[in-house]
Amino acid sequence: MKVVHYINQFFAGIGGEDKASTLPASREGAVGPGRKLAAALAAEGHELVATVYCGDDYAASERNAPAEILALATEAGAELLIAGPAFGSGRYGIACARVAAAASAAGIPALAAMDPSNPGVPEVAPAVAVNSGDAARHMGDALTKMAAAAAVLAKGGTPGEAEGVIGGASAGARRNSLAPLTAAQRAVLLALSRLAGGKTTEIKLPDFGHVAPAAPIADPREAVVAILTEGALVPFGNPDRLESARAKHWFRYPLTGRDTMAAGEFQSVHGGFSTVVANADPNRLLPLDVAREMEASGEIKALHPDYLVTAGNGTGVADATHFGVEWAAELRRAGVQAAILTAT
Amino acid sequence: MNLVPIAARVGAPRIVPTRGIPFPAGDPSLDPEAERAWRRRLLETALVAVSTEVHKPTIFDPMLVAPAPA
Structure with a gap:
C-alpha cells in the first residue's frame, strides 16, 4: 500500500x-x-x-x-x-x-x-x-x-x-467491583490510615499535567496584550449560543471601535454564578475600559482587537485544555505577547 | 479569592487574586470611580505578573504589587 x-x-x-x-x-x-x-x-x-x-x-x-x-x-x-x-x-x-x-x-x-x-x-x-x-x-x-x-x-x-492502541478506558477509568466492606467501614479505615501517615486512596486525584510557564515579556509598553475571559460574556442575545455550562465551544468577538463593554450590548450567559452585577457593567468581567486607557497612555503597546470567550462552568478538563491550546495558537499567530484571562 | 487555590492546583503560572467570582475585574461595593481605580490596579498587577519570570504557580497580590494610588 x-x-x-x-x-x-x-x-x-x-x-x-x-x-x-x-x-x-x-x-x-x-x-x-x-x-x-x-x-x-x-x-x-x-x-x-x-x-x-x-x-x-x-x-x-x-x-x-x-x-x-x-x-x-x-x-x-x-x-x-x-x-x-x-x-x-x-x-x-x-x-x-x-x-x-x-x-x-x-x-x-x-x-x-x-x-x-x-x-x-x-x-x-x-x-x-x-x-x-x-x-x-x-x-x-x-x-x-x-x-x-x-x-x-x-x-x-x-x-x-x-x-499500542489507546483504548476507550484511560488509566483513571473506574470499573465496578464488589467491595467486602461498606463505604462507612472503608472511610474509617482510610481515615485511620491517613492519621498513621498513609496515603491510601480509593479515588486517585486527577493529574493536570505540568504547564511550563511562558517566559516573561521584557516590557509591557512594547507588548500586544489580549484580554480573555471564561465568564461567558457574549454579545447581547448570545447569537452563537455559547453554552452556560459544560461548554464545548469558544468564540471570538471584536473589540475594535469600543472603549468600554457597554451594559445592554453584552451579557454573561454563565450558569455558575449570578450575572446581575456583571451585566450591569460588563467591564467587571472583561476590563476593556481600563485596558483601552492603558493602550492610549502607552502602558501597553496595543490591545489585541478581539476577545476570546468560553464558559468555565463544569467544563471538561480535556475540553478546557483543548481551548487553551487553540487560544494560545491563535494569539501567537496574531502576534500577541501577553494575555490576561479573567476567571469566574 | 477562593478560585486562587484551584488556579494554582491546575498549574496557572501567574495568578492575580481579585474580590469575587461574579466580578473578577471589578468590585460593586465601591463607587464607580474607586471601582475603576481598583480595576486599573488589577491590570497593572497583571502586567507586572506577565513581566516576571516564574517557575511554578505564583500569586501576585494587587495590594502589594501595583503602585499605590496617587
Whole structure:
C-alpha cells in the first residue's frame, strides 16, 4: 500500500516556534522520523510515498487545515495515512488527530500516534490512536508500534492493545467491583490510615499535567496584550449560543471601535454564578475600559482587537485544555505577547 | 479569592487574586470611580505578573504589587 506520513514543521526540519505558521506542504518519500517508519513499513511490503507537513499553529487553529493536509496526502496517492508521533505536544496532537480522522472519514485507513494525555486523543476517532509515550525519547518504540498498527490496518483489520492502541478506558477509568466492606467501614479505615501517615486512596486525584510557564515579556509598553475571559460574556442575545455550562465551544468577538463593554450590548450567559452585577457593567468581567486607557497612555503597546470567550462552568478538563491550546495558537499567530484571562 | 487555590492546583503560572467570582475585574461595593481605580490596579498587577519570570504557580497580590494610588 502507498502510505503518506504527516508530521509537523519541527520534525520536517523546517524550524521551531518561529515556523509554527508554515502552510501545509508535501515532499516525496520519508522525512526525519519517517525514515525509520518507512523501513519498518517496507518490511511489511508497504511504501512510504510522501510526507506532508505543516506548522503547528496553522494546523491546530486553521479550520481548513486538516482538509488541506488531506488533499495533499490524496494527491500523493495515499492509500493509508499515518500521523505523528506527537507525544505530549498539544497542537501537534490535535493536528494529527484531525488529519487522521479526516482521512478515515474519507475512506483512507488512518492512525495518529500521541500520548494518551494529549488533548488530541478525543478527536482521533474514527481513525486509530496509537500510544507514542509522552516525549521524543520514545521515538523508536513509537515508530515500531505505528508500523505494526499500520500493517494491521492495511490488511483491513483492527489494531489493538498489542499495537499500542489507546483504548476507550484511560488509566483513571473506574470499573465496578464488589467491595467486602461498606463505604462507612472503608472511610474509617482510610481515615485511620491517613492519621498513621498513609496515603491510601480509593479515588486517585486527577493529574493536570505540568504547564511550563511562558517566559516573561521584557516590557509591557512594547507588548500586544489580549484580554480573555471564561465568564461567558457574549454579545447581547448570545447569537452563537455559547453554552452556560459544560461548554464545548469558544468564540471570538471584536473589540475594535469600543472603549468600554457597554451594559445592554453584552451579557454573561454563565450558569455558575449570578450575572446581575456583571451585566450591569460588563467591564467587571472583561476590563476593556481600563485596558483601552492603558493602550492610549502607552502602558501597553496595543490591545489585541478581539476577545476570546468560553464558559468555565463544569467544563471538561480535556475540553478546557483543548481551548487553551487553540487560544494560545491563535494569539501567537496574531502576534500577541501577553494575555490576561479573567476567571469566574 | 477562593478560585486562587484551584488556579494554582491546575498549574496557572501567574495568578492575580481579585474580590469575587461574579466580578473578577471589578468590585460593586465601591463607587464607580474607586471601582475603576481598583480595576486599573488589577491590570497593572497583571502586567507586572506577565513581566516576571516564574517557575511554578505564583500569586501576585494587587495590594502589594501595583503602585499605590496617587
